[in-house]
Amino acid sequence: MKPIQLQLKQISYSYNGEKQVLKNVNLDISQGEKIAILGANGAGKSTLFTCMNGVITPDSGEIVIEGKKITKKNKIELTKKVAFVFQQPDNQIIAPTVLSEISFGAMNLKLPQEQVLKRVYEAMEYMNLKTFENRTTHTLSGGEKKRVTIADSIVMQPHIYLFDEPTTALDPLHQQMLEEVLEKLSQQGKTILLSTHDVDFAYRFAQRVIVFYKGEIIADDTAETVFCNNKVLSMSNLKQPILLQIQHILMQKGLLKQCNIFAKNIQQFQKLI
Amino acid sequence: MEKHFEQIDYFAYHSPFRKYSAMSKFIFTMTLLLLCLYFNNIAISCYIIVTMLLINVLKNNIKLYDYIVMLSIPFVFVFFGCIAIAIEIHFENHIIIYVTKQTVLKSICVMARTFGAVSILYFFTLSTPIYQMVFVFQKLHIPKILTELMYITYRYLFILIEIQHQIKIAAISRLGYCDIKTSLKTFSSCIANLFILSLKKAQKHYQAMEARCYTGELLFLQEKQYYNKTTTIKATLYILSILLLKIVLRGQAL
Incomplete structure (x- = not known):
């Protein structure tokens, strides 16, 4: 049994103190796990990811990463170790060129320029973006933008990757490429969590499936067990x-x-x- | 207008001059601009207009038609401005509108000078993508808040143009632009929708930046740029040719 890498204890979150999006979520994630988070729209999947990455601070509860408790002061530790790939690349890409976009995260880590450059080229190589170095980001296709956003995360060399609906708007070729990249990252010992509505992809990829329903976890088991549980599937509008x-x-x-x-x-x- | 903006960005991105140091191009442009404005000479201005046209068409791979279309936009403004300069109005017993040789010459001089300056700026714009210009501004120690705003505005412009395009197509497909009244109504709702979407996008972008350890400063690696000796010599020779022309034309009023 691998040691627990990320722990969420009794996490609750609500937007503007109104509707509670996450309700007392408890989650233990071990190193190298491949997890799919499923649930209907508005179940709290994306909010969970923004909490796990440190973008938002939960109203209550505790986040522990690699044995270290996360507080408001050391929130950046969480952001450094947990990378978040957003659903819509256009919501993530902020720089004018591919090179500058990929370098953004590494530059924020305050690394020396040579090291940033080395990491950027490695990430570009990893995502097959070498020829795109000086391309302006607005001229890229949807699939290319997705690759850039993944490279954005790779460059930060995190321990955990969060992918928010990674297959959305990707053609079959890019979907296959994405699955290969996820497998490759997993083989390198990285922990991968992805939220998706694509049950076939989740079943194929994940060892563990967590189902959310109105901000609560209603199932957390192996992919086979969860997908054979008709009650859970119908509650969260999922198909086998x-x-x-x-x-x-x-x-x-x-x-x-x-x-x-x-x-x-x-x-x-x-x-x- | 958006097509025009995208076209300029496209030309700048595909320019053979793009790889050369943006700072060198900026210095060259500013020197030329100063000379053009300071000499205030029709012959020198025309020389600059013609050479810039040749450089842009022959070296910068821009089609003559596209270049003329681009120049036609400032031409409209300059033309009407120059008409105003050429015409003299006197209010005595009657209103007398007239032109003199001097006023016509003055307006031609202004027009040539303006077009000279516009041609020079077009050369810079068509050979330097906006992000490289921002890099020059950073080097010139322009306040960070302004350069960061430029980066974000540049990125946003394309996102908003794309969204606006999609909204417009969706509206057209539902007869949103079938007559003037409906068009105005649809246009106003599109603008309102675009405004709301841009706010939402901004919020999402901020989250995405925070997810990558953003601490209040936009830090990027810059594209490698080259300093080309031959091109620098050519640029210097070109500036010298203008100075030489000025010496030759010394004593001539225009």
């Missing part, structure tokens, strides 16, 4: 992943043996049948 549905149909028709192994991708499914 297509592979799981097919597997269940085949089992009901007797075309596939009853088993507790669930295929997460086509290759695994082929092996199973």
Whole structure:
């Protein structure tokens, strides 16, 4: 069992003291975990991420990162260790060129210029953006902008990555590329949390699935267990992943043996049948 | 207007001069501008207008048509301004409107001088993207608040243009611009919507900046720029040619 990297204890948050968006959220996240956060619109997923990254301070509760309790004074420690990739790249990109945009986070870490440059080039290489160095950000396509925003986070070399609905508005090619990048980051020992409505992607990628309903966690288990819980799925307007549905149909028709192994991708499914 | 702005940005971004030091270009432009304004000579102004046209068309890869279209915008303002200079009005028993050789010459001189200056500034604008200009302003120790505002405005302009374009298309698709009355109504709602959206966007941007350890100062790495010896020599020779022209034309009023 890997040590706990990030702990949320009894986190509550409300906008302008009115509607409570997060209600007593408790969450333990271990290093290297691949977690998908699911839930209907307005369930509190994005607010949870902004809390985890230190952009907003919860009304009550405690955040502990790598054993260190986060207070208002050391909030920056959280921002340094937890990177947040926003849903809409246009809400994140602020600099005029790709180079300056990617350098923004590293420059804010007050690193020496040579080190910033080294990190920027590494991030560009990682996201296949080498040829985009001097491109103006407003001339990039949606997929390219997404790559830039991921490079924005990579350059800060965080321990935890938060992706807010990363597949939104991406074409299949960019979606595949994104999944590959997430896998690569995960293999490097980084912890990845993503919020999504794409159940197939969540099922394929995540080991652990957390479901939010009106600011509360209603399920926190392995992807297979959560996606077999019809009550949770209907409460949060979710559907079962297509592979799981097919597997269940085949089992009901007797075309596939009853088993507790669930295929997460086509290759695994082929092996199973 | 937005098309024009995007076009200028496009030309500046694709300019062969883009990679050269923005500061060198700024010094060259300012020197030329000072000479053009100080000499106040029709021949020198025309020389600058023609050479700038040639540089922009032949070296900066801008189509002659596009360049003339771009120049036509300030031309309208300058032309009417010069008409006002050329015309003299006297109020005695009757109102007398007349032109003299001097006033016509004066207005031509103003027009040539203005166009000379506009051509020089166009060269700078069409060869230097806005973010490089902001970099020059930073080097010149212009207050940070202004340069940061310039960066953000530059980024925002494109976002808002894109949103405005989308809103407009959505409105057109629902007959929002079918007649003048509806167009005015739709336009006002579009502007109001754009204003609200820009506020929301600003809030989101601030969050995104905070998510990357923003502490009140916009820090970026700048694009590498080159100092080119040959180009500098050519620029110096060009300035010298203007000085030489002034010597040749010494004693001539225009």
